[in-house]
Amino acid sequence: xxxxxxxxxxxxxxAKQVQALYREYVSRSHVSLTTTFGFGKQMIEKAEGVWxxxxxxxxxxxxxxxxxxxxxxxxxxxxxxxxxxxxxxHRMEVHKAFLSPYVAALSHNVGRLLPGDLDISxxxxxxxxxxxxxxxxAYKYHEGRRQTILRSDMSFHGxxxxxxxxxxSLENSFRFPGIPNVTYPYGDIDAIRDLVAQHRTADGDCDVxxxxxxxxxxxxxxxxxxxxxxxxxxxxTREDIILVFxxxxxxxxxxxxxxxxxxxxxxxxxxxxxxxxxxxxKASISGYTTREPVFxxxxxxxxxxxxxxxxxxxxxxxxxxxxxxxxxIVEEDLPGRARKIEEMxxxxxxxxxxxxxxxxRHTAGVGAIHGVFLDGGAKLLDLAGKLxxxxxxxxxxxxxxxxxxxxxxxxxxEHNILTYLSPNGDNPLVVAPSLVMExxxxxxxLQSLDATLAKGLPGLLTKFVRDRVLARW
Numbered sequence: 462x463x464x465x466x467x468x469x470x471x472x473x474x475x476a477k478q479v480q481a482l483y484r485e486y487v488s489r490s491h492v493s494l495t496t497t498f499g500f501g502k503q504m505i506e507k508a509e510g511v512w513x514x515x516x517x518x519x520x521x522x523x524x525x526x527x528x529x530x531x532x533x534x535x536x537x538x539x540x541x542x543x544x545x546x547x548x549x550x551h552r553m554e555v556h557k558a559f560l561s562p563y564v565a566a567l568s569h570n571v572g573r574l575l576p577g578d579l580d581i582s583x584x585x586x587x588x589x590x591x592x593x594x595x596x597x598x599a600y601k602y603h604e605g606r607r608q609t610i611l612r613s614d615m616s617f618h619g620x621x622x623x624x625x626x627x628x629x630s631l632e633n634s635f636r637f638p639g640i641p642n643v644t645y646p647y648g649d650i651d652a653i654r655d656l657v658a659q660h661r662t663a664d665g666d667c668d669v670x671x672x673x674x675x676x677x678x679x680x681x682x683x684x685x686x687x688x689x690x691x692x693x694x695x696x697x698t699r700e701d702i703i704l705v706f707x708x709x710x711x712x713x714x715x716x717x718x719x720x721x722x723x724x725x726x727x728x729x730x731x732x733x734x735x736x737x738x739x740x741x742x743k744a745s746i747s748g749y750t751t752r753e754p755v756f757x758x759x760x761x762x763x764x765x766x767x768x769x770x771x772x773x774x775x776x777x778x779x780x781x782x783x784x785x786x787x788x789x790i791v792e793e794d795l796p797g798r799a800r801k802i803e804e805m806x807x808x809x810x811x812x813x814x815x816x817x818x819x820x821x822r823h824t825a826g827v828g829a830i831h832g833v834f835l836d837g838g839a840k841l842l843d844l845a846g847k848l849x850x851x852x853x854x855x856x857x858x859x860x861x862x863x864x865x866x867x868x869x870x871x872x873x874x875e876h877n878i879l880t881y882l883s884p885n886g887d888n889p890l891v892v893a894p895s896l897v898m899e900x901x902x903x904x905x906x907l908q909s910l911d912a913t914l915a916k917g918l919p920g921l922l923t924k925f926v927r928d929r930v931l932a933r934w
Contacts, residue, residue, distance in 0.1 A: 476504050498870050500879070508535035511895050511902055513879065522878045524906055526829070526895045529679065529710040532738035532795055533786060534897040540741040543785040547778050554777045557770075563780035570787055571750055574719060577729040581756040584748045584780060585771045588709035588736030589619025591747040592673075594769060595732040596623055596640070598751060599671035599703035602759040607670035609660045610640065613647040615886055617680045618673060618707055627673055630680060630885035631858060647678065650689040650696070657700060671703040674730075677721040679710035679893075681886030682825040682832040687725050694728060703755065706730035709747070710830070713738045713787070714795035714896055717803055717828035731755050741786030744779040795896040799828035802898060806831045809907035810892070817914045825889075829896055832889030833910070835865050837918040845922060861888045867925035868913055876909035 466474075474482070480501065483492045495501030504516040511534055513521040526532065533540060553559070564584065572580040585591055596610065612618070612627040619625060626639020643660070645652045653672065660668040674693065677684045685693075697704040711721045712735035718724045720733065732755065736747030760769065773779070789795070803826070810824040810831060822836035845860035865882040868890060872878040883891050894903065913921070 474504075476502055479504070498866070499873050510534045510536075511898050520877060521873075522876075522902060522905065524878055524880050524892065524894050526715075526893045527742065528881065528891075529715060529737040529830075529893065530740075531742045532714055532829075532896045533741050533789060534895040535742060537741060537789065537897075539789055540743050540782060540785050544743060544778060544782055547781050552777050552781070555773060557774070561777065561780065563777055563784060564774075567780050567784050567787070570784065571748065574787070574791070575733065575750060576723060576727075578753045579729060579733060579750050580753045582748050582750040583769070584746055584774065584783070586745050586747060586773055586779075587619075588734065588747050589621045589624045590771070591709065591734040591736055591749045592618045592624045592627075592705075592707060593621055595705045595734050595749045595751075596627075596671060596673075597769060598732060598749070598755070598759050599705065602703055602755055603670045603701075607668050608641060609669045610642045610671045610673065611645050611653060611656055611669060612642050612673045613675065613678075614644045615647045615678060615681050615683065616673065616675060616707075617678075617885055618675075618709075647681075647683055648685045648689055650692045653693065654696060657696065657702070667700045667702065669700065669702050671705055672697060673705050673707060675707045675711075677708075677711050677716055677827060677830075678886070679715075679830050680883045682830070682889060683886070684721075684827065687728075690722070690725060690728055694730075697731070703731045705732045705734065707734050709734055709736045711828075712736075714790050714799050715828055715830055715893075716796075717800040718796050719790070721827070738790075739783055739786060740779065741782050741789070744782035744786075746776075746779040746783050748783075796828075798896045798898075801900075802829045802894060802896070802903060803827065803831075805900060805903045805907075806892060809903070813907065813911050813914065816911065820914050820918055826892070829894055829898070831892040832883065833892060834887055834889045835861070835868060835918065837864060841918055841922065844919060858888050863926070864918060864922055865890050867918070867921040868910075870925050871913045871916070871921050872909060875913070876905075878906055878909055 480492050492501060503519070505513050506516045507514045511523050513523050515521065567584065568582040571582050583594060585594055612629070614629045616627060616629045618627045622637055623640050625637055627642055629644065643656055645656055657667060657669055662668055674685070676690060694704060706722050708720045713719065715738065722728055722730065732749055732751045734749045739748060740746040806826065810833060814821040814824055820835060820837055822834045824831060824833050826832055841864060842860045845863045862882060865888055869880050869882060872880055881891055882888050
């Protein structure tokens, strides 16, 4: 019998032991990436709120919000209690032969919170799966008679085969086979009109079955205008095209409203997808909610009732956790907290841009999602190109990523602040804290970023490449 690692032994593994196991059984490149920034050299003992506590007694301010997953922060006490209660009562987990009270209640709650007739919900495991389910529903709505889906040039919808093929981010640097699609410039309603006109069949019917839209792009900090979104809605209604809003990241309060699109009264997509903080930072659960007429036409027949299903649909503890997570968002007004964070970040980041005009090209964002776009000019980009090891990356944005990475590493090393950069668009330093972040913690981040940029990007870049990159190359 092979020797297996138990839970207690696992929790005692040193950082070097974990790195060795990753290299042998997970990914050597992943170890190289995390240790380059210093993250992979420390073991996290516990996490609470917006703080990470290391095994050696250190304390790290998590300003990533786990890339949208932790609107509630780490280990929210109400979510822990809901999961403890579920386990102690030996509630039923997965069983497709029985109806789940948790699925029923969660679907009800989502339907009551969303506008219009966005009432019918399905709960898979990940955001990419939610988007795939939405695409499948849109295609089935037209019974396969239409073959074209439109997606943005800077989109990010996931990394599965279908969603990856609809993703415009350079993060998907290798193109796998996917579903046929046509690209439109982000937010350009005129371009979409032209594409719809181009994709007509010989008898004049429209061949576009769906349009995928991120109303606010959390990876690039771009957003659609209200007028363009309303015109898009009118176009889709007129042509019977399924309009899909992807709010995987921006949903559940992150943007300062429950969902970004809900700031515009009467604007309703045909399908809404969401995930990340839907599980309260504890449950791997996502969802897509569709207008009732769309669902009825596509799936609501006995012969097709399980035409779309997943292994863990109705997973009890996940849906119970999501019920509590959504109730917390409403009862503790996390969208309101996001708006207060927005006030601080907007003012603070603009002040940093004013103080460092040659370093910060611009800042942008909404709610608790902001980006700091670092520049430094052509000379700094040339320096990045010269310092980087030859052949390290063919990515045309690599030099910008290297500069931003130097700031991330400095924030972590000198100020114990965890941040990240977006691999999409112009690769901003992403400022996206959990919605339970307190004003003093936001202030500390702003002060630390100011102090870091005051050191000058050339020095930070040289230090980062010498101490972090070249040492591992």
